[in-house]
Amino acid sequence: MSTDLDRPLAGLRVVECATFVAGPSGGMALAQLGADVIRVDAIGGGPDHRRWPLAPAGGSLYWNGLNKGKRSVTVDLSAPEGRELVTALVTAPGPQAGILLENTGRAWLSYDTLAKRRPDLIHLRIQGHADGRPAVDYTVNAATGVPDVTGPETTTTPVNHVLPAWDLLTGMTATTGLLAALHRRQRTGRGGLIELALADVALASVANLGWLAEAQLSGRDRAKQGNHLYGAFGVDFATRDGRRVMVVALTASQWRALCRATGTEKVFAAMEEALRADFSQDDDRYRWRKVIEPILRPWFEDRTAEEAGRALDAARVLWGPYRTFTEAAAAGDPLIAQVEQPGTGAVASAGSPLRWSGGGSAPPAAAPRLGAHTHEVLSDVLGLTRADLSRLSEAGVIGGVSP
């Protein structure tokens, strides 16, 4: 928990009852902005507590990565007394409290039940499908149409993404919704239920990019384009030393820079004349991409990645190197710090990508040990005494630090 009053969400309290990526990543973003985010789990942890990747020592690097800077409370969620404690945490008074982020779908955590206790509650519920059917990133992704157009042109089956893009996007859509609801509550005094389905985030995104409308109006689906960009020029090239770079020309000036860097202005001018094409236009760069690519390729094959990079930078070409996770972790990016994670050791951890002038940013924090703040939070927020906590602990209603 941050006590830095300069941080944008200092003083705000959010209770998070969520597992896996979407909810926890949203809660973490709020914690990184200074909110006091209290993650509530069953004693022993939720179904994501041992999710891969794991550290050699055993802890979940995934759980640690998505719960940095939160306070962790564990409670017997099947016991009435445990549920009452969670309800009390969620509905505790105060203009900066009464905010719940959850994906449990549980009836005792329903808005109607909770709003009886705090009518101005802001409750954001993350769902799989809007009608309540379960879904996860990978099932939702299949239905968007994206795997159908992803991967090498020679592949005839869908290619799944590895990045849980929909989970991450849902997490930040949730935080946007929660902060918009808070803005409204401050103006009008009204809270409310906000529902957000993973499947809707995914479908809205492919629609917003124009991809559904294109299929609808053209009457046909796009084919896979391998690593080529759709509708402009961009593709990867191998360099002499066995590295690869991604090169993009989305605009006419980026295209001119690429021609200048690779000394291909004259060749392409002649080709434009021969083909009656105009490579300053997106359409023609895309249409002739299979002609453009092999003309550029030898320039890259003749250079090491470092030589190519230097020349591309000098000409202001838009490009980037491919890296592995190991290389990305070792690159010394200022966003990444080595954070001492209890039970695991020092691990590469990211701060918030939002950089605030004059304070508001903070270096990455460690994740809590599961249950570490149970007594502290129940005492702080609900005013439980040491005797209360002992009794609840002995009765197995609340947890504490996991061993």
Place this chain on the structure above:
Amino acid sequence: MSTDLDRPLAGLRVVECATFVAGPSGGMALAQLGADVIRVDAIGGGPDHRRWPLAPAGGSLYWNGLNKGKRSVTVDLSAPEGRELVTALVTAPGPQAGILLENTGRAWLSYDTLAKRRPDLIHLRIQGHADGRPAVDYTVNAATGVPDVTGPETTTTPVNHVLPAWDLLTGMTATTGLLAALHRRQRTGRGGLIELALADVALASVANLGWLAEAQLSGRDRAKQGNHLYGAFGVDFATRDGRRVMVVALTASQWRALCRATGTEKVFAAMEEALRADFSQDDDRYRWRKVIEPILRPWFEDRTAEEAGRALDAARVLWGPYRTFTEAAAAGDPLIAQVEQPGTGAVASAGSPLRWSGGGSAPPAAAPRLGAHTHEVLSDVLGLTRADLSRLSEAGVIGGVSP
């Protein structure tokens, strides 16, 4: 522009000077929550105004999809008088105004320049790299390490994603940052500059998922896993009618459901004994995925997708069908409406995925014609007279509706 006072951001005014996906998608999310979002472009449009996909009639389905519900203003951005108009729009008074979302990197739109005119300005600048070097989704993605682990196991080169996931995630990180900054300004009166680099959003995400820490601690990079989930069980299966479904067992109960649906309980129990494995554990489901997959496969090959889906639903298996964009557009999802887009006709358009109890949601709006609100906004916000507007229009300083 919405005039519905029930909507969460009703009354808020945001000026957007941004192109392509990240900034515009964030601005659109704010417009869908009820904010008055004024997108400012050069006369004739920004570099994204003709971005693919295009409608058969010529308009950009991409631009339309990402700018729904905004007001569009066009100004000569190279003319001092044009720049002054934009500056005046950004710094106009009012507690619900003074919010800028931009990705231009232009000096005349720098925070230091603008804050002289409105010291409590909230200015969110989206960048490529944090040090100012340009980058786009596709160059940033290469450097995350994700393409290295994406795609068929037999592919030896990186596989790019097609979805501009980092752009979309940056857009919603930007809206989260803007609303957090607004919360702080309402409490403290202070605005500020918030910078957000696409490359940082991407790197933070792969770090948060534990992927960089895993590479660092294990000393090696993951291999490509094809369509298999990492660290649990999930893969796609072909059905008798040539369709495909994605099936996932992230938890022990999802695994039991899958065994029940496919009648494989006894086979897997015998295999667990023979292999000394426990498929209720993530680790063992992942380790033995290449044994598990072919045992399940015939069940899918013997059924049509519809038959398989019915049986999987009945057993509460977590699964989803693969679809193409055409199929996704035609599925009749309530999130998608046919919106009449001027110059294009009716197109499949998505509303906000955030669903608000008791009002706050709105059906998808059309995108503005480029420049359509130039006169209206300059008159509304800056109080320009009809005579002023005529003079500026004749001098070529401001645009109007494009033909």
